[in-house]
Amino acid sequence: MQQLLDTAEKIRTMEIRGAGRIAAAAARALRDYVEMLETSSFEEFVAKVEKAKSILIETRPTAVSLPNAVMLAGSYDAETVEKARSQILDSATEFIQNADNALDNIGEIGAKRLRDGDTVMTHCNSHAALAIIKTAHKQGKRIKVYATESRPRRQGFITIKELSDAGIDTTLIVDSAVRYTMKNVDTVIVGADSITVNGALVNKIGTSQLALAAHEARVNFISAAETYKFSPSTLFGDLVEIEERDPEEVISKDKLGDMPDVKISNPAFDVTPSEYIDLIVTEAGAFPPQMAYVIIKEHLGWELEKMG
Numbered sequence: 001m002q003q004l005l006d007t008a009e010k011i012r013t014m015e016i017r018g019a020g021r022i023a024a025a026a027a028r029a030l031r032d033y034v035e036m037l038e039t040s041s042f043e044e045f046v047a048k049v050e051k052a053k054s055i056l057i058e059t060r061p062t063a064v065s066l067p068n069a070v071m072l073a074g075s076y077d078a079e080t081v082e083k084a085r086s087q088i089l090d091s092a093t094e095f096i097q098n099a100d101n102a103l104d105n106i107g108e109i110g111a112k113r114l115r116d117g118d119t120v121m122t123h124c125n126s127h128a129a130l131a132i133i134k135t136a137h138k139q140g141k142r143i144k145v146y147a148t149e150s151r152p153r154r155q156g157f158i159t160i161k162e163l164s165d166a167g168i169d170t171t172l173i174v175d176s177a178v179r180y181t182m183k184n185v186d187t188v189i190v191g192a193d194s195i196t197v198n199g200a201l202v203n204k205i206g207t208s209q210l211a212l213a214a215h216e217a218r219v220n221f222i223s224a225a226e227t228y229k230f231s232p233s234t235l236f237g238d239l240v241e242i243e244e245r246d247p248e249e250v251i252s253k254d255k256l257g258d259m260p261d262v263k264i265s266n267p268a269f270d271v272t273p274s275e276y277i278d279l280i281v282t283e284a285g286a287f288p289p290q291m292a293y294v295i296i297k298e299h300l301g302w303e304l305e306k307m308g
């Protein structure tokens, strides 16, 4: 259990971050926990596995990849400890493997949307979005990238490191330079934390500003998202909760000093409506956002059965 609690803490503090990485880490933690779980009582096994699942799911509220991963990795229908254990080990291993392959497919499919000489803007740090840019670069296309800083956690620094290590022409901009810079951009590519049934994209705070600026400048806007980033529960009316993080991430109490009454708001994500999204690139193909329902139905049907 201690290992699982450590992983949960790393997800909460964002030592492990990025909707896809969170999902894979949770699947691994659940697999390792189940592998070591010592009990011969099936009731106890079920209770402990369910408890472990909720600990992982409760770490961060917005990225649906987390509950989807825990449900897919932790699925079993056997009614004995050993059979259920072996089913979960198989499901979790399959999820982790599929998640890895998904990034390769997203890279291949999305790279077709980039032409030699294109300029891309990206936000935060998305492994799925970077898979597209890196694949196009590997194919010999000359791609130039503007990466936003992405305050307050500055994940843009991880992005520029990854891009420059890959030998890609990279420029860092502050978040407020998005609209000014958009005139030089051909395509915006971002990741996804959740995609709702009506095709809205929930992603790092500031994404909707990129989308708005891209729309105004007639620039393509693409989200790169594995199918497990679509949210089945939105089909049943649930809203995606936007995580509000510690104000200390924005400014420390010391620096606020003599302004103790000033409040700090630190929402970690925002919502981009489907009208501003040209395409969602998944491992199963490139879809318009209006097809979110079909993706949920075909790829996350297990969840619908449980709910329906």
Ligand code: RI2
Pocket: 017, 018, 019, 020, 021, 123, 124, 125, 126, 127, 128, 129, 155, 190, 191, 192, 193, 203, 204, 205, 268
């Ligand atoms: P990949 C990140 O959230 C960003 O919002 C990013 O766009 C999204 O996860 C998807 O990332 P955070 O964990 O799965 O930094 O594509 O809050 O890596």
